Amino acid sequence: MNIAMIAHDSQKKEMVNFTFAYKHFLQNHSLISTKTTGEQIREKTKLNVKCVLPGPLGGYQEIGGLVGRNEIDMIIFFRDPLTAKAHEPDINELQRLSDVFKIPMATNMGTAEILVKSLNDGNMEWRNIVQEDRNRELVKQEALLRGIQLLMNGR
Incomplete structure (x- = not known):
């Protein structure tokens, strides 16, 4: 499965910790990430991560394009819900595309754990x-x- 991994700056440490905790599940899948998040995941976990552009500089659109071509099977996006973002329309578009193409999307650690465990159990x-x-x-x-x-x- 192809899993997109995205995290806002304030959530990157949480994403790295999540990825490290579920490394044994995630190592069997293809990980695609926005640049900084992907580099941090790769550095801390040694997992293979394909990086696209940084989110605000086109990375959200790149991942959205992959969703539109059915090349993404799951999105894990740890968002900062308390800080307004100038690129909020791009984030909303990615959420809309995940709904249109029926791609499961987790926006917090609790939901991400359920999705990853479900994937591991063969429910995807x-x-x-x-x-x-x-x-x-x-x-x-x-x-x-x-x-x-x-x-x-x-x-």
Whole structure:
């Protein structure tokens, strides 16, 4: 499974602690994170983390794009609920996309623990079905494109 890991500055230590505590679960999955959060997770846990841009500089949109392409299976986003953010619309859009594409999203440690334990117990297998459907659709699209290319080349 592909898990997005995001944390506001005031929540980064909590995210690192969470990731360290669940390292034995998370090491079996692909982790994608905004830059600073990902670097801190990688440094403290030695887990492999793919980093995108910092959240306010386009990282939220990058992760949102992955959600829109069904390339994210879960989002763990430790938000700072007490501080207004200039990039609040980007955060709201990411939450909206998680709802549209039915991607589970935790915004605090309690919910994140439930999601990670549920994943470990095999309760997220429906996401594999979504991925299989997506892969079948990609194969169809590639075949269609090859057919169009052959027609355009006069073959």
